[in-house]
Amino acid sequence: MTDTVKLKINHQEIECDQDLTILQAARSVGVNIPTICYHDHCTANALCRMCVVEVKGARTLVASCVAKVSEGMEVETHNERVTRSRKTILEMMLSTSDLSQSPELLEMASEYDADHDRFGDAERRSPALIDDNSMFVRDYEKCILCWRCVQVCAEDAQYAFAINFKGRGYHTQISTFYEKPLPESTCVFCGQCIGVCPTEALKPKRQWLLELGYESDQIMQMTRNERSKKTKKPQTSTAVK
Amino acid sequence: MRELDLKPIQKTISLLAPQGRTALLPLLHETQDYYGYIPETVAEEIAKAIKVPLAEVFGVIEFYSLFFKHPNGETIVHVCNSPACAMAGSESIYKLLNQKENLKYGGEVKPKITIEFAACLGLCEHAPAMLVNGQPMVLKGLQSWEEIFEPSRKRPQTILGGDIHRLTKNCGKGRRTSFEQYLETGGYVGIKKALSLDPREVINQVKNAGLVGRGGAAFPTGLKWEGAANAEEKTKYLVCNGDEAEPGTFKDRVLMEDDPHLIIEGMLIAAYAIGAQKGYFYIRGEYLTSYTHVKEAVQEARDAGYLGENILGSDFSFDIEIRRGAGAYVCGEETALFESIEGKRGFPRVKPPFPTTHGLFGKPTVINNVETLANIPIILSLGIEEYKSIGTEKSPGSKLFCLSGDVNKPGLYEVPFGVTLRHVIENLAGGMRSEHPLQAILIGGAAGAMADPSQLDVNLSFEDLRKEGLPLGSGVIMVFDETRDLRDVLLRLANFFAEESCGKCFPCQLGTQRQYEIMERIAKRKFKNDDIHDLEDIIATMTDSSLCGLGQTAGSAIGSAIKKWPSLFSNPETQKEFTGGQND
Numbered sequence: 001m002t003d004t005v006k007l008k009i010n011h012q013e014i015e016c017d018q019d020l021t022i023l024q025a026a027r028s029v030g031v032n033i034p035t036i037c038y039h040d041h042c043t044a045n046a047l048c049r050m051c052v053v054e055v056k057g058a059r060t061l062v063a064s065c066v067a068k069v070s071e072g073m074e075v076e077t078h079n080e081r082v083t084r085s086r087k088t089i090l091e092m093m094l095s096t097s098d099l100s101q102s103p104e105l106l107e108m109a110s111e112y113d114a115d116h117d118r119f120g121d122a123e124r125r126s127p128a129l130i131d132d133n134s135m136f137v138r139d140y141e142k143c144i145l146c147w148r149c150v151q152v153c154a155e156d157a158q159y160a161f162a163i164n165f166k167g168r169g170y171h172t173q174i175s176t177f178y179e180k181p182l183p184e185s186t187c188v189f190c191g192q193c194i195g196v197c198p199t200e201a202l203k204p205k206r207q208w209l210l211e212l213g214y215e216s217d218q219i220m221q222m223t224r225n226e227r228s229k230k231t232k233k234p235q236t237s238t239a240v241k
Numbered sequence: 242m243r244e245l246d247l248k249p250i251q252k253t254i255s256l257l258a259p260q261g262r263t264a265l266l267p268l269l270h271e272t273q274d275y276y277g278y279i280p281e282t283v284a285e286e287i288a289k290a291i292k293v294p295l296a297e298v299f300g301v302i303e304f305y306s307l308f309f310k311h312p313n314g315e316t317i318v319h320v321c322n323s324p325a326c327a328m329a330g331s332e333s334i335y336k337l338l339n340q341k342e343n344l345k346y347g348g349e350v351k352p353k354i355t356i357e358f359a360a361c362l363g364l365c366e367h368a369p370a371m372l373v374n375g376q377p378m379v380l381k382g383l384q385s386w387e388e389i390f391e392p393s394r395k396r397p398q399t400i401l402g403g404d405i406h407r408l409t410k411n412c413g414k415g416r417r418t419s420f421e422q423y424l425e426t427g428g429y430v431g432i433k434k435a436l437s438l439d440p441r442e443v444i445n446q447v448k449n450a451g452l453v454g455r456g457g458a459a460f461p462t463g464l465k466w467e468g469a470a471n472a473e474e475k476t477k478y479l480v481c482n483g484d485e486a487e488p489g490t491f492k493d494r495v496l497m498e499d500d501p502h503l504i505i506e507g508m509l510i511a512a513y514a515i516g517a518q519k520g521y522f523y524i525r526g527e528y529l530t531s532y533t534h535v536k537e538a539v540q541e542a543r544d545a546g547y548l549g550e551n552i553l554g555s556d557f558s559f560d561i562e563i564r565r566g567a568g569a570y571v572c573g574e575e576t577a578l579f580e581s582i583e584g585k586r587g588f589p590r591v592k593p594p595f596p597t598t599h600g601l602f603g604k605p606t607v608i609n610n611v612e613t614l615a616n617i618p619i620i621l622s623l624g625i626e627e628y629k630s631i632g633t634e635k636s637p638g639s640k641l642f643c644l645s646g647d648v649n650k651p652g653l654y655e656v657p658f659g660v661t662l663r664h665v666i667e668n669l670a671g672g673m674r675s676e677h678p679l680q681a682i683l684i685g686g687a688a689g690a691m692a693d694p695s696q697l698d699v700n701l702s703f704e705d706l707r708k709e710g711l712p713l714g715s716g717v718i719m720v721f722d723e724t725r726d727l728r729d730v731l732l733r734l735a736n737f738f739a740e741e742s743c744g745k746c747f748p749c750q751l752g753t754q755r756q757y758e759i760m761e762r763i764a765k766r767k768f769k770n771d772d773i774h775d776l777e778d779i780i781a782t783m784t785d786s787s788l789c790g791l792g793q794t795a796g797s798a799i800g801s802a803i804k805k806w807p808s809l810f811s812n813p814e815t816q817k818e819f820t821g822g823q824n825d
Contacts, residue, residue: 036747045591045745046591047745047746047747047788048747049746049748050747052786060786060787060793061785061786063591066591081785084778084781084782085748085782085785085786088748088752088778088782089747089748089751089786092747092751092752092779093747093751095755096751096754119758121758121762122754122758123758144747145750154294154297161294161296162296163296164294164296164297164299164300165304165744166299166300167303168303168304168569168743168744169739169741169743169744169750169754170739170744170750170751170754172750175299175303177281177284177285177295177299178281178284178299178310185295185296186294186295
């Protein structure tokens with residue numbers, strides 16, 4: 001039997017399982033805390049900080065996706081301090097990455113009244129699109145560094161460990177070993193990373209080519225050629241587990 | 242391309258690889274020391290040997306700024322770009338060196354010299370500071386620029402002063418205090434005393450002495466120890482945080498270079514108190530001399546039976562492994578430092594759980610700053626009463642302050658807590674360097690706050706500074722006279738945080754960059770109406786929502802300047818009252 005705790009979320013008294021995170025507890029009573037990096041099937045890393053809430057007595061805001069509930073806790077999920085952070089984070093994201101194909105993020109931005117041009121003259125992250133395999137393209141201009149692809153490629157799902165990071169800070173980018181093309185990496189083209197990408201930074205090649213205006217028979221031709229090239233070429237990379 | 246000879250490194254790899262992933266940074270250091278960079282094939286060999294995925298090894302190489310993926314010059318010059326060094330002309334030196342370089346080699350062949358900017362080299366009292374192949378280089382007294390590349394110049398001497406010399410008893414003598422010299426001056430008395438006590442009693446003494454951490458966060462040391470001592474697990478670790486990299490800070494460097502046995506003794510006592518069998522001494526990558534001196538001292542202590550099995554005939558066994566950082570300020574954050582020792586990118590962890598229960602390798606760990614640990618043998622050997630006889634009631638003991646900038650005698654000063662800022666600047670550091678009056682003082686470090694001349698009479702104690710809204714931080718006092726452009730100073734601090742953000746959480750990853758961009762514009766006097774509002778929102782977001790202490794304090798100095806001198810951030814056409822920053 002698990003113990004329960006009593007706490008207040010937005011002044012409403014609730015009782016819940018003590019193992020829940022604040023995010024889970026809030027959702028259980030219909031309070032919706034926004035999240036970006038959080039994914040039900042990935043390890044929560046508390047990166048995006050959209051889920052921050054104010055907990056009485058805490059010096060800073062608290063990431064509700066990882067912070068557990070506790071007895072007597074008083075949580076506010078949408079006060080001014082909290083929304084200021086969320087709005088600013090969204091505004092900074094809008095001035096950094098191409099979010100044009102992230103409808104959920106755009107909706108969140110309008111919900112928080114985020115100004116798309118607040119940091120209009122900011123240096124955007126705009127690396128060139130990487131088209132190095134027949135399955136999918138990597139357009140890191142759209143990447144928000146939620147880490148989901150790295151996580152599912154590693155211990156969260158596939159154990160392929162094909163990708164990690166290059167650089168750090170603002171100039172971090174997802175990368176293979178020494179920036180090698182994916183076919184030369186330990187990538188098994190399982191597609192899990194595409195599935196969890198929230199911004200279409202990772203996109204099936206067919207979809208990408210359709211968007212570029214190619215007809216489907218042209219696309220068949222192009223990808224068929226690529227595939228036959230690939231099967232003829234001997235694999236050079238060695239997997240390290 | 243010529244085949245790379247892997248033989249020289251293979252021996253080291255097979256020697257260290259059994260340690261597993263924790264050997265990654267040491268192996269990368271060895272590789273770079275030998276080849277001058279990390280060749281891809283060597284990275285592959287290392288990955289296989291320690292069974293870490295290739296992409297993750299690459300991620301680690303990429304995280305640390307001292308690791309290079311491509312061949313470099315035979316000589317690597319780091320020019321310090323922190324406020325103190327910039328004021329002393331480091332930017333001109335950088336430009337000049339590059340010009341000379343281009344003239345000589347035409348930029349076609351592989352450069353003989355690689356010249357890079359560094360955020361802060363911890364040589365603020367020697368501004369403008371440089372490292373040439375890791376060795377500190379002081380420009381004072383140089384006749385020509387070629388002399389910079391001449392080897393075997395003497396290690397620069399730090400001015401050491403103050404009202405009292407407890408922590409710095411053996412410092413400033415132009416040498417590393419040897420084991421014998423340390424013993425002669427009453428060293429290793431504290432550990433003997435500790436071993437005669439119950440570990441609980443040792444913790445009580447540290448608690449009663451009122452010691453709080455000197456790394457910046459000021460957490461009560463005894464309480465931290467108690468947490469780890471109470472933890473159930475058998476394996477525990479004691480880590481010494483010598484990853485000092487806060488701009489304006491060089492106190493730990495002086496202690497590590499001049500009196501490493503004091504820190505080792507502090508580690509011994511701490512380990513005994515919490516029941517740790519193994520310690521790690523993590524030293525900033527740029528601090529080569531500290532590394533060498535600590536390494537020598539650890540060996541001396543081991544040879545004399547002060548480290549190893551059954552220390553001084555007791556049941557207590559403890560040994561120290563030294564680790565070098567590789568150019569990442571964030572690794573001074575305790576959990577990021579653990580990640581680094583574990584062979585990973587230095588990403589701070591989500592807390593809780595706290596290190597005292599889940600620290601290094603997931604085990605209960607105490608991590609203390611160098612200066613904190615240096616206080617421990619003093620507490621034990623002097624006794625609590627004597628220890629607390631100086632300082633204030635709430636801040637007992639002495640404190641090291643790092644004076645830099647426009648003072649006559651920049652250097653390291655030890656004073657009892659509670660003396661005034663004026664006393665340190667005017668009486669100890671010899672006052673202002675020139676006839677220009679004082680404009681501002683950066684207190685606590687890059688993550689600190691700005692003080693103005695009206696605050697000179699504040700007492701330097703945790704409680705008095707807090708009242709003034711000034712953090713003691715890592716003991717930085719960086720002084721700016723009236724000719725200094727504070728916008729440029731703040732721009733450099735903003736640049737520092739943008740460079741050093743690890744990129745893990747969004748508020749800091751994005752906020753440090755946006756803050757830097759706005760400050761860059763403001764430094765060029767290109768103001769926008771919303772600048773203050775934008776900066777305030779960015780700073781509030783970083784402070785409130787960042788994952789670790791780096792992000793939470795990355796806007797602290799700029800935020801304090803906005804409160805004090807809003808006119809710095811807006812159009813001088815409409816704001817005339819500001820008189821500083823005339824040198825543009």
